[in-house]
Structure formats: C-alpha cells, structure tokens
Amino acid sequence: MVYIVGAGPGAEDLITLRGARLLAEADVVIYAGSLVNPGLLKRTKPQCRIYNSARMTLEEVVETVRQAEQEGLTTVRLHTGDPSLYGAIREQMDAFDTLGISYEICPGVSSFCGAAASLNMEYTLPGVSQSVVITRMEGKTPVPEKEKIRDWAAHEATMVIFLSAGLLGKLSRELIAGGYEEDGPAAIVYKATWPEEKILRCTVKELEKTAGEAGISNTALIIVGPAAAQTGYSRSLLYHPEFSTGYRKAGKTKEGGQENASYEKKREGGDGSL
Numbered sequence: 681m682v683y684i685v686g687a688g689p690g691a692e693d694l695i696t697l698r699g700a701r702l703l704a705e706a707d708v709v710i711y712a713g714s715l716v717n718p719g720l721l722k723r724t725k726p727q728c729r730i731y732n733s734a735r736m737t738l739e740e741v742v743e744t745v746r747q748a749e750q751e752g753l754t755t756v757r758l759h760t761g762d763p764s765l766y767g768a769i770r771e772q773m774d775a776f777d778t779l780g781i782s783y784e785i786c787p788g789v790s791s792f793c794g795a796a797a798s799l800n801m802e803y804t805l806p807g808v809s810q811s812v813v814i815t816r817m818e819g820k821t822p823v824p825e826k827e828k829i830r831d832w833a834a835h836e837a838t839m840v841i842f843l844s845a846g847l848l849g850k851l852s853r854e855l856i857a858g859g860y861e862e863d864g865p866a867a868i869v870y871k872a873t874w875p876e877e878k879i880l881r882c883t884v885k886e887l888e889k890t891a892g893e894a895g896i897s898n899t900a901l902i903i904v905g906p907a908a909a910q911t912g913y914s915r916s917l918l919y920h921p922e923f924s925t926g927y928r929k930a931g932k933t934k935e936g937g938q939e940n941a942s943y944e945k946k947r948e949g950g951d952g953s954l
Contacts, residue, residue: 681754681755681781681782681783681784682745682749682754682755682756682757682776682781682782682783682784683702683706683754683755683756683757683783683784683785683786684757684759684763684767684769684772684773684783684784684785684786685699685702685703685756685757685758685759685763685786685788686699686759686760686761686762686763686786686787686788686789686790687699687711687712687716687717687720687758687759687760687761687788688760688761688788688789688794688873689760689761689789689790689791689793689794689795689872689873689874690717690760690791690794690871690872690873690874690877691717691794691873691874692717692719692720694789694794694873695720695788695789696786696787696788696789698786699786699788700723702756702786703720703723703724703756703758704723704724704725705725705754706724706725706728706754706755706756707725707727707728707729707748707753707754707755708728708729708730708731708744708745708748708753708754708755708756709721709724709728709729709730709731709755709756709758710730710731710733710736710741710744710745710755710756710757710758711730711731711732711733711758712733712734712758712759712760713732713733713734713735714734714899715734715759715760715899716758716759716760717874720758729748731744733757738768738771738772738775741757741772742772742775742776742779745757745776745781746779746781749779749781757769757772759788760791761788761789761790761791761792761794762787762788762789762790763785763787763788764785764787765790765792765814765842766816766842766843769785791842791872791873791901792812792814792840792842792901794869794872794873795840795867795869795872795901795903796903797872797873798869798872798873798877798879799867799869799879799903800910801867801903801907801908801910802907802910803838803840803907804838804907805907805910805913805914806913806914806915806916806917807912807913807914808906808907808912808913809836809837809838809905809906809907810837811835811837811838812837812838812839812840813832813835813837813838813839813840814840814842815827815829815832815839815840815841815842816841816842816843816844817829817841817843817844817847817850817851817854819843819844819846819847821843828854829841829851829854829855829858830854830855830857830858831858832858833854833855833856833857833858833859833860834858834859835859836859836860836905836906837905838903838904838905838906838907838908839855839902839903839904839905840901840902840903841901841902841903841904842901844902845868845870845891845896845897845898845899845900845902846897846898848887848888848891848902849887849888851887851888851902852884852885852886852887852888855884855904856884856885860884860904860905861884862883862884862885863883863884863885864883864884864904864905864906864908865881865883865884865904865905865906865908865909866881866882866883866884866886866887866902866903866904866908867879867880867881867882867902867903867904867908868880868881868882868887868890868891868894868896868900868901868902868903869900869901869903870894870896870899870900871899871900872901878894878896878900880894880896881908884904887902
C-alpha cells in the first residue's frame with residue numbers, strides 16, 4: 681500500500697494527525713527533497729528505508745515502490761504542502777494503477793495557507809476580493825494558453841503565485857499589463873512557516889528588486905491583489921447583529937448570547953439535560 685501524504689508547508693507540527701501516523705507506521709518513505717522539513721523524518725521507525733526523491737526520476741520512484749510492494753511493505757510518498765497542488769502525483773498514480781498497486785491520498789496544509797497565516801491575512805475580504813487564483817508563471821513548464829498570468833490579472837482577484845520566484849521581473853510586467861496597479865500591494869513569503877521564513881511586503885512593480893535585495897530566488901510564494909493590503913473591506917454579514925442565520929435572529933444579540941450561554945451549560949452537563 682502507498683500513502684501519498686502532504687507534509688504541510690514546512691513547520692514540523694503542521695503535518696496532519698493522519699499524516700504523522702502514516703509516517704510513523706511506514707516501512708519506506710520517499711520524500712520530496714529540500715521541500716520537506718527533514719525534521720519530519722524523525723517520526724519514522726528506526727528501520728524505515730528513506731529515499732530523497734530530488735535525486736530520483738519518476739521511473740526510479742515507481743520502481744522503489746514496486747519493490748516495497750513485492751516485500752509486503754508500506755510506503756509513504758511524502759510531498760510538500762498538499763500533494764494536490766503542483767505535486768506531480770497524477771503521473772505516479774497512473775503508474776501505480778498500471779502495476780496494480782493500491783494507494784490513498786492524505787491531504788496536507790498547503791504553503792498558500794501557511795503564507796496567509798504568516799502574513800496575518802485573509803485572502804477573501806468582503807468588498808475587496810472573494811476569489812483566490814492559485815497559479816504559476818510559465819517557465820520550463822508551460823501553462824495552458826488561457827491561463828497566462830496576464831489573463832488572470834485582468835480579474836484583479838487575490839492571486840497566489842507558486843514556483844515563480846526566479847521570474848519576478850517578467851511576473852511584474854505581466855501583472856501590470858493584465859490590470860494590476862504598479863503601486864498595488866504585494867508580498868513575498870520565503871519558506872512559509874519554516875524557521876528561516878522571510879516575509880517581505882512591497883508593490884507589484886518592486887517584486888524583483890525586493891526579492892533581489894533579500895537574496896530570494898526560489899522557494900517563495902508571491903501574493904498580489906487588493907486583499908494583500910488587508911484594508912478597505914466591508915464587515916462580514918455572518919456575525920452582524922442585523923443579519924439572521926439559521927442559528928441567530930437579527931436584532932437578538934443579547935438574547936442570543938444568553939441562549940448560547942445556556943446551551944454551553946447544557947452541553948457541559950451543567951443541568952443534567954444533555
């Protein structure tokens with residue numbers, strides 16, 4: 681059995697409980713090189729076989745898994761963040777399907793979530809942005825014709841850009857050509873949640889300069905769009921006293937608070953009714 685596990689964005693304690701359990705039970709671990717915090721490997725059994733996939737081809741990864749299967753061993757394929765984003769897992773699963781090898785995916789905390797936490801930001805601010813575009817610059821790996829940075833920029837939504845820290849000059853030009861203001865807010869988060877994390881705030885036109893001065897050329901996320909400033913937003917209706925929900929009626933703030941207190945008492949067994 682193969683478990684494709686998301687290791688989280690970097691911090692050792694941001695792997696999920698399920699992921700940590702699977703890692704501790706694995707006989708073989710194939711981890712994504714420098715992208716995965718090596719501290720996570722301390723969770724493995726002393727006899728666990730550990731392979732660094734940064735030095736392996738897809739074929740070598742699949743062959744390692746095949747050999748483990750022949751021996752009746754359990755393999756964890758440990759990917760950075762959440763494996764569904766830029767994890768190149770589809771090609772691995774197709775190979776496992778061909779070989780008749782069973783697998784499951786264990787989701788993880790993506791680095792775009794870790795970056796938002798480090799920035800103390802909310803991506804979706806009422807009245808500012810209600811959409812998040814997760815994408816990358818075109819480099820060695822092409823992107824579909826309708827998914828160019830310039831095209832996404834026309835929406836002026838919040839954009840989180842992966843795998844593009846070495847292309848920031850071109851990125852700025854494409855963002856501005858697509859519709860973002862030159863002086864619009866932007867942020868660079870290097871190795872989000874890792875001990876060596878760096879957080880840099882700048883404007884769209886200053887992305888390349890800011891990263892260059894900090895010596896950043898890889899392993900960074902770029903966040904752009906009006907939400908990056910975290911200002912000018914409208915109050916959410918969800919907790920507004922004049923907005924009714926299935927749990928609270930408009931204008932019933934005081935009574936609602938009393939009802940909640942009463943419920944909490946019951947839930948804790950305070951009056952023996954629950």
